[in-house]
Amino acid sequence: MELRKDPITRSWVITGDDVMEAAPRSQACQFCGASADPAQVIANLPGVDGSAWSARSVVHPHALYHIEGEPARRADGLYDRMGSVGAHEVLIENPRHDGDLWNVRDVEVEQFLRLAALRIQDLKRDSRFKYISIFKNHGEGAGQEFEHPTSQLTATTFVPRRVLYELRAGRDYFETKERCVFCDILAQEERQNVRVVEIRGDYVAFCPYAPRVPYETWILPRSHESSFERTGASRVGSVTDLAALLRRTLQRIRTVTEAFHLVLHTSPNSQHPSATLGYWKTLDDDYHWHIEILPIIEAKARSYTFKEIYYSPVASETAVKRLREAKI
Ligand SMILES: [Zn+2]
Numbered sequence: 001m002e003l004r005k006d007p008i009t010r011s012w013v014i015t016g017d018d019v020m021e022a023a024p025r026s027q028a029c030q031f032c033g034a035s036a037d038p039a040q041v042i043a044n045l046p047g048v049d050g051s052a053w054s055a056r057s058v059v060h061p062h063a064l065y066h067i068e069g070e071p072a073r074r075a076d077g078l079y080d081r082m083g084s085v086g087a088h089e090v091l092i093e094n095p096r097h098d099g100d101l102w103n104v105r106d107v108e109v110e111q112f113l114r115l116a117a118l119r120i121q122d123l124k125r126d127s128r129f130k131y132i133s134i135f136k137n138h139g140e141g142a143g144q145e146f147e148h149p150t151s152q153l154t155a156t157t158f159v160p161r162r163v164l165y166e167l168r169a170g171r172d173y174f175e176t177k178e179r180c181v182f183c184d185i186l187a188q189e190e191r192q193n194v195r196v197v198e199i200r201g202d203y204v205a206f207c208p209y210a211p212r213v214p215y216e217t218w219i220l221p222r223s224h225e226s227s228f229e230r231t232g233a234s235r236v237g238s239v240t241d242l243a244a245l246l247r248r249t250l251q252r253i254r255t256v257t258e259a260f261h262l263v264l265h266t267s268p269n270s271q272h273p274s275a276t277l278g279y280w281k282t283l284d285d286d287y288h289w290h291i292e293i294l295p296i297i298e299a300k301a302r303s304y305t306f307k308e309i310y311y312s313p314v315a316s317e318t319a320v321k322r323l324r325e326a327k328i
Pocket residue numbers: 029030031032033096097147148149
């Protein structure tokens with residue numbers, strides 16, 4: 001596998017003829033119980049009330065990116081290519097096989113969030129990596145990979161396309177207004193209060209004005225902060241509110257559909273600022289970390305007619321009513 005850059009959109013794709021080994025639909029879970037392989041463990045968070053650990057990260061059993069080597073970016077005529085250097089980890093959210101983020105205690109969700117923050121901090125020390133992504137695919141329609149409650153992490157030598165768009169937009173907005181676009185969105189959403197799902201301490205969950213899919217929901221800190229890992233690793237009390245809000249929001253979404261994608265968007269690695277992108281100068285002021293949850297509603301997904309334009313047949317103002325009133 002290698003990375004190739006689309007010269008028009010400037011986004012990188014990972015491509016090649018991957019030999020997909022038929023994953024042995026094994027009986028035992030590889031992440032809990034006796035069959036768990038301790039050799040693959042990268043980091044552990046201490047257990048809450050008696051368990052050996054609460055959240056842990058392991059090397060992905062079929063890693064797309066590999067930690068060794070240099071990306072060796074090179075030209076191929078007008079094209080750009082590089083090796084798939086990076087990190088690919090599985091974040092085990094809970095030692096219990098049925099310990100999903102929406103049905104465990106807040107303190108357990110908190111441990112998972114702390115693990116995510118620590119992994120991002122650690123990988124950002126490696127100057128080869130420009131971005132650390134954390135995401136969760138839940139449900140068959142979302143491409144869930146493991147039975148056990150897990151999220152995944154990738155550290156890449158490039159910034160993923162959607163984040164790049166956000167970084168550029170945040171920088172441009174700041175250039176003219178000297179304000180963070182996310183802070184301005186939050187201020188308006190709280191004032192209008194027609195798309196806010198729930199506010200909890202310093203965090204808010206709301207349905208974005210222009211959703212890509214029905215019931216799309218974002219969670220943001222209400223005070224400006226560009227990096228999730230700074231929040232997750234230090235500000236002790238506030239992670240508790242975030243954990244509770246994340247758990248409750250997932251509960252609400254699950255009253256509508258089982259399957260969803262979740263992605264954390266935090267600032268890129270500013271250890272080695274990219275001169276060509278120029279996004280680092282005001283990064284701390286113009287970018288604002290957030291979690292995006294994209295529910296998958298099968299029947300609605302089928303009505304996508306033209307994939308490049310998002311078609312979301314439930315307005316956020318309607319979606320928010322159902323999410324707010326959900327019995328959780
Ligand atoms: Zn398991």
